[in-house]
Amino acid sequence: MSIYDRFGVTPLINATGSVTRLGGAPMPPEVLAAFHEAAGEACSLEQLQAAASREISRHTGADAGLVTAGCAAGLTLGTAAILAELDLGKMERLPRVADGRCEFLIAREQRSGYDHAVRAAGGTLVEVGFNEIVSNAGVRRTEVWEYLAALTDKTAGIVYVAAPDSRPRLADLVQAAQARALPVLVDAAGEVLPRRSIPELVATGADLIAFSGGKAIRGPQSTGVLCGRAMLIMSAGLQMLDMDDHPELWNPPAPWIEKSLLPGIPRHGIGRGFKVSKEEIAALLVALDLFYSGAYDAWRPRYLSWLEDIAAAVPALSQTRLLNPTDGERFPTLEVRVDETHLNRSAYDVCRSLRHGSPPIYVGHGQLSEGVLVIHPLCLTEERAGIIARRLVEELSPAPAESPR
Numbered sequence: 001m002s003i004y005d006r007f008g009v010t011p012l013i014n015a016t017g018s019v020t021r022l023g024g025a026p027m028p029p030e031v032l033a034a035f036h037e038a039a040g041e042a043c044s045l046e047q048l049q050a051a052a053s054r055e056i057s058r059h060t061g062a063d064a065g066l067v068t069a070g071c072a073a074g075l076t077l078g079t080a081a082i083l084a085e086l087d088l089g090k091m092e093r094l095p096r097v098a099d100g101r102c103e104f105l106i107a108r109e110q111r112s113g114y115d116h117a118v119r120a121a122g123g124t125l126v127e128v129g130f131n132e133i134v135s136n137a138g139v140r141r142t143e144v145w146e147y148l149a150a151l152t153d154k155t156a157g158i159v160y161v162a163a164p165d166s167r168p169r170l171a172d173l174v175q176a177a178q179a180r181a182l183p184v185l186v187d188a189a190g191e192v193l194p195r196r197s198i199p200e201l202v203a204t205g206a207d208l209i210a211f212s213g214g215k216a217i218r219g220p221q222s223t224g225v226l227c228g229r230a231m232l233i234m235s236a237g238l239q240m241l242d243m244d245d246h247p248e249l250w251n252p253p254a255p256w257i258e259k260s261l262l263p264g265i266p267r268h269g270i271g272r273g274f275k276v277s278k279e280e281i282a283a284l285l286v287a288l289d290l291f292y293s294g295a296y297d298a299w300r301p302r303y304l305s306w307l308e309d310i311a312a313a314v315p316a317l318s319q320t321r322l323l324n325p326t327d328g329e330r331f332p333t334l335e336v337r338v339d340e341t342h343l344n345r346s347a348y349d350v351c352r353s354l355r356h357g358s359p360p361i362y363v364g365h366g367q368l369s370e371g372v373l374v375i376h377p378l379c380l381t382e383e384r385a386g387i388i389a390r391r392l393v394e395e396l397s398p399a400p401a402e403s404p405r
């Protein structure tokens with residue numbers, strides 16, 4: 001019996017990858033062991049975060065880092081750091097910004113539900129550029145000059161969402177922003193593969209970069225990383241950590257937190273609700289090590305063989321396509337194109353049936369409107385791949401012709 005059955009919740013097969021709705025990525029045994037071991041002893045969270053900062057620097061090349069409660073929490077803390085820097089009064093007032101200098105420029109095409117994380121800290125978003133390609137009214141993406149043309153004395157920084165085809169290129173935007181002393185906060189949540197991606201984003205000189213610990217890195221689902229300029233990371237740390245100590249006794253680890261730069265100890269900051277436990281930090285650090293050592297690449301042959309087995313089982317009416325990135329790092333995935341006409345069922349119908357079956361199976365649903373189900377191997381096992389193959393045979397086989405009476 002599963003632990004979830006014990007609570008009356010039916011466990012399911014997650015074939016979507018690391019989505020948060022379904023609990024994210026599976027933690028490898030080494031990561032779980034670190035979580036368990038860290039739980040058995042106490043330590044100073046400030047010192048553990050300072051050690052995490054050194055590890056994050058080693059892996060990414062950033063000056064400093066902080067383990068956050070996910071990428072979205074990292075965006076809120078990064079915004080708070082840009083808005084308050086080391087001003088304790090400003091930290092105390094967030095999300096209110098007394099002088100109104102709280103606007104962040106963002107390309108219209110990069111807006112998403114996650115920009116609520118920026119607004120939560122007191123940032124307001126000012127859109128630049130258009131989304132001409134989606135509206136089929138033009139061919140151009142957002143350009144650097146459009147950010148510069150939108151600058152006012154209320155502009156606090158720039159928010160940029162990193163994806164392989166994001167425009168303008170981050171390096172060009174950072175160069176223009178630096179010339180105007182404007183900080184750039186980057187959402188790179190899911191962009192950790194291939195492994196050179198985060199170090200390349202750091203190398204652009206972007207001030208702060210946030211990414212998830214619970215996606216391809218396979219740390220605890222509730223973790224993430226914020227990394228970048230040391231002063232901003234110090235501000236973010238001060239606004240997240242528990243600050244209840246005496247000024248006479250408080251001895252934070254320099255240079256991660258440089259006490260001499262502060263007139264006192266801030267009260268609990270806007271990020272106090274985004275706390276990360278010692279177990280989660282230890283587990284994430286072990287996961288970062290595994291991830292950046294390339295240890296996860298050894299799983300790819302298994303992923304490929306499971307997807308090939310599923311593809312081989314899919315009834316001939318539906319077409320399959322195995323996508324296998326050539327970098328040897330990013331995940332292979334399997335697309336299953338439902339023949340909606342001959343089956344007389346839409347991909348939504350098949351997806352719903354899979355979710356309601358036993359066991360429930362959740363497949364990638366980003367292309368349902370094009371009739372495509374996507375199988376992602378991250379959370380699968382050989383047994384689960386076999387169950388998916390069997391269920392796809394049931395769902396995608398043509399109904400038998402009615403027998404003549």
Ligand SMILES: *Cc1c(COP(=O)(O)O)cnc(C)c1O
Pocket residue numbers: 020069070071072073114161187188189190211212213214223224
């Ligand atoms: C997943 C994701 C986030 C949120 O990351 P968490 O680690 O779950 O907080 C933010 N932005 C983008 C683009 C994402 O894909």
